[in-house]
Amino acid sequence: xxxxxxRYYVSPDTxxxxxxxxxxxxxxxxxxxxxxxxxxxxxAADIAGYKIFVLRGKxxxxxxxxxxxxxxxxxxxxxxxxxxxxxxxxxxxxxxxDKGDLLSAPWFGDKPPIVLEDxxxxxxxxxxxxxxxxxxxxxxMSLIEQLGALPEELADEPIETYMLxxxxxxxxxxxxxxxxxxxxxxxxxxxxxxxFFAAIDFKQFATTAHKGFVRMTCPPREDLFYRGKWLxxxxxxxxxxxxxxxxxxxxxxxxxxxxxxxxxxxxxxxTPATKAARDKTIAGNLAVVQExxxxxxxxHKNYETGMFTTGPLSSRHEExxxxxxxxxxxxxxx
Ligand code: FES
Ligand SMILES: [Fe+2]
Numbered sequence: 001x002x003x004x005x006x007r008y009y010v011s012p013d014t015x016x017x018x019x020x021x022x023x024x025x026x027x028x029x030x031x032x033x034x035x036x037x038x039x040x041x042x043x044a045a046d047i048a049g050y051k052i053f054v055l056r057g058k059x060x061x062x063x064x065x066x067x068x069x070x071x072x073x074x075x076x077x078x079x080x081x082x083x084x085x086x087x088x089x090x091x092x093x094x095x096x097x098d099k100g101d102l103l104s105a106p107w108f109g110d111k112p113p114i115v116l117e118d119x120x121x122x123x124x125x126x127x128x129x130x131x132x133x134x135x136x137x138x139x140x141m142s143l144i145e146q147l148g149a150l151p152e153e154l155a156d157e158p159i160e161t162y163m164l165x166x167x168x169x170x171x172x173x174x175x176x177x178x179x180x181x182x183x184x185x186x187x188x189x190x191x192x193x194x195x196f197f198a199a200i201d202f203k204q205f206a207t208t209a210h211k212g213f214v215r216m217t218c219p220p221r222e223d224l225f226y227r228g229k230w231l232x233x234x235x236x237x238x239x240x241x242x243x244x245x246x247x248x249x250x251x252x253x254x255x256x257x258x259x260x261x262x263x264x265x266x267x268x269x270x271t272p273a274t275k276a277a278r279d280k281t282i283a284g285n286l287a288v289v290q291e292x293x294x295x296x297x298x299x300h301k302n303y304e305t306g307m308f309t310t311g312p313l314s315s316r317h318e319e320x321x322x323x324x325x326x327x328x329x330x331x332x333x334x
């Protein structure tokens with residue numbers, strides 16, 4: 001088992017291929033369904049550069065669109081979530097309703113007049129699974145097929161009862177696959193996360209690849225915010241269990257050498273009495289993530305120079321790395 005060749009981590013052409021063959025073709029986990037529960041609520045997101053938004057109509061139906069005006073392609077909504085009563089393009093003020101129909105194109109002129117029905121927003125796919133929101137530009141398969149064996153894995157976890165507490169974003173200078181390779185193995189825990197290492201029984205750390213996801217488990221030795229189970233799902237989202245909660249994240253490329261990880265933290269109790277404990281869990285989690293970002297940035301630099309090409313993967317610890325890299329290679333046809 002060898003590592004995927006480093007040239008695929010630093011090539012702008014590879015990122016373009018990944019955009020069209022992985023990010024445009026897969027379901028992307030965008031956040032909590034509760035963020036778009038109310039009529040007129042929207043969530044706008046970036047998927048490897050593709051701008052999209054999800055909007056709950058006044059009729060209660062959830063729809064998703066390319067976040068792009070049909071006139072000359074301006075971005076309609078800033079990334080983020082909120083409420084909107086229709087969508088007005090900031091550029092020349094074309095106005096769309098909650099179903100994506102073009103309602104007006106002010107000052108367009110009438111020689112010839114515009115046929116409004118010809119220029120609705122372009123719809124994309126949206127779905128919800130157990131309280132988690134997903135969208136897809138041109139999915140290769142249904143969401144449930146993409147999730148593979150995950151529904152069974154999480155059957156006994158009450159994930160839809162957890163409430164979104166807060167969101168966070170971590171950005172770092174490394175290719176999205178450098179970070180993913182790191183996420184799907186625990187081999188680096190002794191070297192990179194000494195505090196975390198001391199709190200688990202590392203000898204029992206187990207990593208297994210399954211249809212659609214990688215599972216990592218390890219019994220905590222002492223009081224640790226993690227519950228000892230971390231999941232990564234193809235192609236780029238994660239779910240880690242806490243006592244009474246979880247986080248999810250999406251690993252999103254900003255460029256070939258820069259990545260953002262978008263975190264959502266959920267708990268079963270959001271009362272003020274638990275705030276200090278929740279804050280401590282989130283801070284502890286983000287401190288671990290920062291340690292990962294630092295080692296990934298240094299690794300990416302070595303890939304950039306071309307000095308490193310490949311190395312051997314451990315079957316004891318890096319089955320998840322192999323699974324992820326094989327799926328990338330398959331999608332890219334390499
Ligand atoms: S690009 Fe939107 S109105 Fe011109
Ligand atoms: Fe790590």
